[in-house]
Amino acid sequence: MSPHPTPVRTGQVLRTPPTDVLDRSRVGAFLRWLDEHRGVRLGTHAELHAWSVGDLEGFWSAVWEHFDVRAHHPYEQVLADRSMPGARWFTGATLNYAEHALRHDADPDRAVVLGRSQTRPDVDLTAGELADQVARARAALVQLGVRAGDRVAAYLPNVPEAVVAFLATASLGAVWAACASEFGPRSVVDRLAQVEPVVLLVAGGYRYGARDVPRTEQVAEVAAALPTVRHVVDIEYGDWRVPAALSWPGLLAEQEGATPDFAPVPFDHPLVVLFSSGTTGAPKAIVHGHGGVLVEHLKNHALSWDMGPGDRMLWFTTTAWMMWNSLVSSLLVGASIVVVDGNPTHPDLGWQWRLAEETRATVMGASPGFVMACRAAGLTLDAGRLAVRVVGSAGAPLPPEGSVWLLDQLGPDVLLVVGSGGTDVCSGIVQGNPLLPVLAGEISGRCLGVDAHAFDPDGRPLVDELGELVITAPMPSMPVGFWGDEDGSRYRATYFDTYPGTWRHGDWVLFHADGSCSVAGRSDATLNRGGVRLGTAEFYRVVEELDGVEDSLVVHLEDPAGGTGELILYVVTAPGRALDEELRATITSALRSALSPRHVPDQVTVVPAVPRTLTGKKLELPVKRILQGAPADSVVSRDALADATALTPFLDLARARALAVQTAGSTR
DSSP: OOOOOSOOOTTOEEEOOOTTHHHHSHHHHHHHHIIIIIOOOOOSHHHHHHHHHHOHHHHHHHHHHHTTOOOSBOOSEEEEEOOSSOOEEEETOEEOHHHHHTOOOSSTTSEEEEEEESSSSOEEEEHHHHHHHHHHHHHHHHHTTOOTTOEEEEEOOSSHHHHHHHHHHHHTTOEEEEEOTTSOHHHHHHHHGGGOOSEEEEOSEEEETTEEEEOHHHHHHHHHTOTTOOEEEEOOOTTOOOTTOEEHHHHHHTTTTOOOOOOOEETTSEEEEEEOOOSSSSOOEEEEEHHHHHHHHHHIIIIISOOOTTOEEEOOOOTTSHHHHHHHGGGGGTOEEEEEESOTTSSOTTHHHHHHHHHTOSEEEOOHHHHHHHHHTTOOOOGGGOOOOEEEEOSSOOOHHHHHHHHHHHOTTSEEEEEEEETTTTEEEEEOOTTSOEETTSBOOBOTTOOEEEEOTTSOEESSSEEEEEEOSOOTTSOSEETTOTTSHHHHHHHTSSSTTSEEEEEEEEEOTTSOEEEEEEGGGOEEETTEEEOHHHHHHHHTTSTTEEEEEEEEEOOTTSSOOEEEEEEEEOTTOOOOHHHHHHHHHHHHHHTOGGGSOSEEEEOSOOOBBTTOOBOHHHHHHHHTTOOHHHHOOGGGBSOGGGGHHHHHHHHHHHHHHHHHHHTO
């Protein structure tokens, strides 16, 4: 049964910045630095944001200087070309991301990487041990023939070995690309084959909760499909071993005495290739550069998440999600990290909170789905035993009730930072920060340095109306490009064809006059009902709060003749609850009264599960295309899904729909 406390209004202020926020936050220290060193006097988020997008060169050079970016060769211009695509940042500079991640070593005995796993005992690395292992790993990669520009691929869980290998790869100017161990072989090959890796790091299995998951067969299949791989290296995780693979511990043991070294590379030299979800076509291989990720994450982690030395971040993620890169980037600001592998809700929903208590995490990621599950289960947290002072939430809209639950459980002093951004910029676009109030069910404002707006189809800005999320000025962390897209045509088509010279992100967003906003879902999955576009997030907030409903997915099948089309709501009912007429009536009545008559579905259908990606995103557009007759394999790779069987009912429904159409046609 879902809890029903006093209703909270969307947009309601749940927390205001403390009166001394400028004295005890990192963004406050940045404002003081601007006043002292640049003569720029700003006192509010609105003033700081306006300056950050109005003077891009001033803002980003201040980030560079304030956070002491160490360049082997200084930059000539901050922004030599501001055109999009094609903006050129910090031209002439050479640097290395890994050097900055490892420079906070004043105390070599400080624990900086804490590995927690359901596969093996805890593995912790101090600053000194991390630096030593990265140096050894770099020497080992060089011994295997890896050179600057080569690609090192990983088919790994989120473990300290992955962090070490990534930093070692970056230190020598090679390029990192990773897939999570739970990905099936086809999904891995669809991604990694694009970048033609020369080394593949693997794990032969892992434990997911109480279940052993051997992966040696899948590893063999992946390795056989990657002809450019010269060496397969087994990190030797748990009890599994990959036949004929090199030993990662053995390779590192051979490099005793290796010393840290960092290849100076240009600002836009490829650091990592991140892959899109692959739910709307072949996964895009998105290339991010050393400098762009470095300055963006310095800004984001310090000024939005208020992180610095002494902090520790725990954010459950896999190596395939951009949040893994954000987690590792906590090292840039002198914080430590907790890397977690396993079932995030085993043996119960309290496991992650117990990890936070045990590791003394001060910054914690909590996905909206996880938060709402904790709330629905009536989980009670003991805030006095936790060190958490900042909670980040991203990946989907956080309903107002989720925000209230977090603050009720953790106390009013905890900063809740809800944001939205993604793989494309490897960071946030809209997000809270210490200077902004926390709002129920909404995102507090635009990220610094991000000139984000909502546009109508003609490219006109919208306020208090839903529109396309766009960015009208360049960001340093916009992709260097797509791997293999030599002429840039696919890159331009993805972001710049709709509004030439302006980045279209692909989300449907509503901005208020004060800059706060709500993201209503992917713009290609919005529901154009009778000429009015509706965001899917609105449906889910209403439906999934109802007793008897555990999950839901809504799609709109347009009428080619111009009618209103068909709006279908799929629901997962609670155990023991049937989708009877009473529940149908409750759902339609709630949608009609909470939203509008246009939101009332034409059909409500029960399904056993909602198909989701491994990062928890609902497959709205692939389901829609399947129902329209597209073959499943053409719109989504099953082994990129959290539960591949969740698609089966939709395939059956699509076949039934097609048969009904054929039958109707034959009887005319």
